[in-house]
Amino acid sequence: MLRKRGLGRALPKQETPDHLPAATGLERLDAQLGGGLPRGRVSEITGPESSGRTALVFSLLARATQRGEVAAYIDATDCLDPRSALAAGIVLDRLLWVRCESRERSRYEQLVLKQQPVDHAWQAANLVASAGGFGVIVIDLGGLSLRKQREWQRHQWIRLKQAIEHTSTALVTLSERRLVGSAAGLSLALSRSHAHWEGERGISLLLNGLAFEVNVARKLTVAEPRGLASGF
Amino acid sequence: MQPLFAVMQIPDFAAAVLIRGKRHSGALAVSTGEAPNQFVFSANEPARKGRIHEGMPLAEARSRFSFHGGGELKVLERDPEAEQRSQKQLLDVAQSATPRFEDSAPGLILLDFTGLREPHASALHLFNGAQQLGFEPNIAVSQNRFVALCATRTRSGLTHIYPGQEAGFLTVQPLDVLPLDEAERETLSRWGIRTVGELAKLSEDDLVERFGERGARMARLAKGEETALLKAYENPPELEEKQDFDWEVGEIEPLSFALSGMLEKLSFKLESHSLAVAKLKTVLKLANGDSFERTLELSYPLTDPRTLLTLARLDLSAHPPGAGIVGAAVAVVPTERRRTQFSLFAPDLPSPEKLAVTLARLGGLVGEERVGMPVAPDTHRPGTAAVATFVTKTQTSALEPTQQVLSPAPRPMFRCFRPPWTAKVISRGETPVYLDTEPVSGPITTRSGPWRVCGDWWTQAPWQYQEWDVEVESRLYRLCYELSTGKWCVTGAYD
Numbered sequence: 205m206l207r208k209r210g211l212g213r214a215l216p217k218q219e220t221p222d223h224l225p226a227a228t229g230l231e232r233l234d235a236q237l238g239g240g241l242p243r244g245r246v247s248e249i250t251g252p253e254s255s256g257r258t259a260l261v262f263s264l265l266a267r268a269t270q271r272g273e274v275a276a277y278i279d280a281t282d283c284l285d286p287r288s289a290l291a292a293g294i295v296l297d298r299l300l301w302v303r304c305e306s307r308e309r310s311r312y313e314q315l316v317l318k319q320q321p322v323d324h325a326w327q328a329a330n331l332v333a334s335a336g337g338f339g340v341i342v343i344d345l346g347g348l349s350l351r352k353q354r355e356w357q358r359h360q361w362i363r364l365k366q367a368i369e370h371t372s373t374a375l376v377t378l379s380e381r382r383l384v385g386s387a388a389g390l391s392l393a394l395s396r397s398h399a400h401w402e403g404e405r406g407i408s409l410l411l412n413g414l415a416f417e418v419n420v421a422r423k424l425t426v427a428e429p430r431g432l433a434s435g436f
Numbered sequence: 437m438q439p440l441f442a443v444m445q446i447p448d449f450a451a452a453v454l455i456r457g458k459r460h461s462g463a464l465a466v467s468t469g470e471a472p473n474q475f476v477f478s479a480n481e482p483a484r485k486g487r488i489h490e491g492m493p494l495a496e497a498r499s500r501f502s503f504h505g506g507g508e509l510k511v512l513e514r515d516p517e518a519e520q521r522s523q524k525q526l527l528d529v530a531q532s533a534t535p536r537f538e539d540s541a542p543g544l545i546l547l548d549f550t551g552l553r554e555p556h557a558s559a560l561h562l563f564n565g566a567q568q569l570g571f572e573p574n575i576a577v578s579q580n581r582f583v584a585l586c587a588t589r590t591r592s593g594l595t596h597i598y599p600g601q602e603a604g605f606l607t608v609q610p611l612d613v614l615p616l617d618e619a620e621r622e623t624l625s626r627w628g629i630r631t632v633g634e635l636a637k638l639s640e641d642d643l644v645e646r647f648g649e650r651g652a653r654m655a656r657l658a659k660g661e662e663t664a665l666l667k668a669y670e671n672p673p674e675l676e677e678k679q680d681f682d683w684e685v686g687e688i689e690p691l692s693f694a695l696s697g698m699l700e701k702l703s704f705k706l707e708s709h710s711l712a713v714a715k716l717k718t719v720l721k722l723a724n725g726d727s728f729e730r731t732l733e734l735s736y737p738l739t740d741p742r743t744l745l746t747l748a749r750l751d752l753s754a755h756p757p758g759a760g761i762v763g764a765a766v767a768v769v770p771t772e773r774r775r776t777q778f779s780l781f782a783p784d785l786p787s788p789e790k791l792a793v794t795l796a797r798l799g800g801l802v803g804e805e806r807v808g809m810p811v812a813p814d815t816h817r818p819g820t821a822a823v824a825t826f827v828t829k830t831q832t833s834a835l836e837p838t839q840q841v842l843s844p845a846p847r848p849m850f851r852c853f854r855p856p857w858t859a860k861v862i863s864r865g866e867t868p869v870y871l872d873t874e875p876v877s878g879p880i881t882t883r884s885g886p887w888r889v890c891g892d893w894w895t896q897a898p899w900q901y902q903e904w905d906v907e908v909e910s911r912l913y914r915l916c917y918e919l920s921t922g923k924w925c926v927t928g929a930y931d
Contacts, residue, residue: 254912258849258931273783277810283851285928286810286821292849296810300826302798303806324802331801335794337786346851346931372784399848399912401882409884411905411912411930414848 226340226374229263233418237390240264241374245389245424246365248377253346255394256416257378259292261342264376266293273339276300276332280325281347300338302328326360333367333375341368345379353383361387382421391422438599440549441581442559444530444566445574445588449543450478453522454512457570463501467494468514477514522569527669529565533558539669546581548666556596563594578602582662586613602660607633614657620647632658673705676767684723684760691720691761692749696741698766699748703741706770712737714771718748721763728757735795735827736788737771743789750796754804795826816889817899818916818927819854848912848930856925859915868915871908873926882907886917905930 225240234240241247241264251257268275275298277284282303290296304324329343345353365387368375377384382391400413446452450466463483467474474494486501486509494511501509523542530537536548547562549555559577566573576587578597586609587595597605609632611624623646629635636658643651656662677698685691695718706712714737720728730751738744748766774788786794798807808823862870866886870879885904892898904915912930917923 252911253929254848254910254931256848256931258851259847262849271783274785282854283928284810284821285850285852286812288850289810290812292847296812299810300795301808301810301823302802303821303823304802327801328798331794331797335786335790337784337791339783347853396910399882399907401884403884405882409882411848411884414912414930 223372226264227267228260229267230260230418233392236420237423241376242389243372243374244369246361246368246375246377246384246387247390247392248379248382248384248388249392249394250379250382250421251394251416252380252396254399254414255396256414257346257394258288259414259416260392260394260418261344261376261378262289262292262294264374265289265299265340265342266295268340268374269295269298271339272298274298274300274337275340276302276338276342278302278304278325278329278332278341278343280304280343280345283344283347300332302332304328323355326356329364329375330367333364333373336371336373338373341373341375343375343377345377345383348379350380353379353381356383358385358387361385365389388422389424390420393419393421395419437551438579440552440555440577440579441584442533442547442549442555442562442575442577443581443584443588444526444545444547444562445585446526446543446566446571447574447592448478448480449522450514450519451480451512452543452571453518454515456522460510462510463488463507464510464512465494465497466514467511483509522571525569526566526571529562529569530669532565533562536666536668538667546585546666549577559594559596580660580662581664581666582657583660589613603636606658606660607631607636609633611635614654616654620650620654623647670709673709673711673770675702675705675770676765677701678763678765680721680763681761684762686760688749688753691752691764692745694764695748695766696745698764699741699744702766702768703739703744706768707739709770710773711770712739712773713744713768715769716744716748717767717769718752719765719767720757720761721765722757723760723762724758726759728761730755734792735825736792737774738789738792739773740789743793746793747796750793750800754800815891817891818901818903818914819852819856821852821854850914850928851931852928853926856916856927859924859926861915861917861924866902868904868906868917868924871906871913871915871926876908876911876913878909880906880908885915903927 223243225238225242227234227240249257249260265275265277270293277299279302282305284301286296289299325343325345329341332338332341361384364375384391395417397415397417399411400415401409402412403409451464454466455464461482463480463486465479465483465488466477468477469475472495476488476490476492476494476497478490479488483501486504488497488501488509498509498511519542523539526545527537527539530545530547534547534549534552538546540546549558552558555577559575563573563575574588574592576584576591576595576597578584578587579599580602583597583602583605586606587597590609590613611621611630611632614632616624624635635654638655640652640655643655645651647654653662679694679698681694714734716732716734718730722728732747732751734747795807806823808826811822811824813820813822857873857875860872861868868880868883871877883904883906886902888900888902890898890900900919902917902919906913906915913926914928914930916925916927918925
């Protein structure tokens, strides 16, 4: 009743509608996560360079776009390689690529011209999340320096989280370390195990694969409402 | 109330337009195309008697006409614009006779006279109106539109086919008046059918058995029983709005106030004609006497004036005019509205209105050329990429299993460094052994290569690289050696 009258702000949030999770394509990981990355929440994928973060995100995007969903890639460092995306199976017609400026601004530009390059990625993510209808939104902060990553404030993540709450959008961030904090519904930490080199060393060697480990660093579970008997 | 139709036809319309108001009794042909590949577009009756027909090369038509003793063939060049103007004038005449009429074809107008108190006076008014324009029209009035159409083809001047006379009129008409194709005409000719009356005597079931659905229509046409709906003509809406300002406008807010009114009017006009905006053109009259013009090509047909205003505002904010504004005009290019059958099972998609505004805002934020659909470049040059206009179909569906390209396990994907990292490399022979860049530095433990890539050798700026996949401190990079400059760089990482 309070919600109908617009007085429900103080009440606990209503649970996210029952959307199917966004499958990553890694069977064991999907099984552990209950089907994939949660929709209506922020998931973060962290790990150092060459830990398989991009491969995991591309696999997620490939499955989403091949299902008919529209996805967005907010590229804070302008690092997307369309040829790799195509090879991963992403339907490029259904991917919106926002190429933010990769160049680091000088201190003069930041102080005098009041231009903050990280703001572009933040504003772009906010615009895309507000537009609605995107199945997956990826914010790639992978190549950003630590200083630039810290420019993302905690309230910005909370605002993004609220923009996608109760929608079927899975918002995924890709970075070197955890940035989202308490706004993250899921946090996956990736670490590289080893690279597969095929062929004979010194004569003909080919990079053929990458083995990595995924550690679920944080997973927010949905608490069942009190008073309801499970299995009813 | 019995229906009543009138048909107005201008015989040899293309020629009639060119000789309006002048009498010409000799053979006349209208040509089309560029010399020397000109063809006969239409020919009048004397020319047809001289074995000239439509589609014939003009040179052949001339020689054939003179060979058969027809003398000299008068040839005029077709003027499509004049035809359009004449058709518009004829439609105006038709509108003065009845509000319901159909623009059937060039030189052919079908009018609905149902309910008119004096249909004969209206037909005469129509006849006089066309004559005043310099045409010699054939006009026929009948309760059956097909009978009236046949009458204009076979009788000149003003004809009335009174109720009950339709079948009798059609009986004596040749088969040429029926819209038949060559194969049907030939079949009927083999059967010995020469007139519409003979065709009408045949059983409809037999005609259906031989010709299918067209046989049934053929029988209805021959008996004068064919009915069809009239496609009422509507004047195309004026899709331009202008406004002059009393004072010079230098900011976007007062300008958008004026644009808002104009867009609302245009949107209302379009909605009443079930159309949408495909292109939005804004022309601003500047205080220095110049004119500033912006054209927005929309990915989706839109009608919502607020969305259109937002798009126009964002565009003008990104490309401001260089001086104060003293007048504004908005014109739109219309298109068909979207017709979408949504599915309960298809995934959610962004609404076109929101997506258009979002794309415009993103374009203003990072640059229009940096937002869109990624395009795989047709080159192997490191770092190249492009975007194309992002257009989502209103209904997308999952790919067929045969089209799906999904690897069972993720492969390492490439991340480009734009611009590439400058690197110092210690090499042994041609083989790199130590990498030193700003973010990473260390011995190369594993390497694969060299892979030689080159391109643009057919231009003034050819390029040639040797690429290595290297592992440094448990990280995988692509190392490039530019052969022309002898410099090393890291173009990306595998992740």
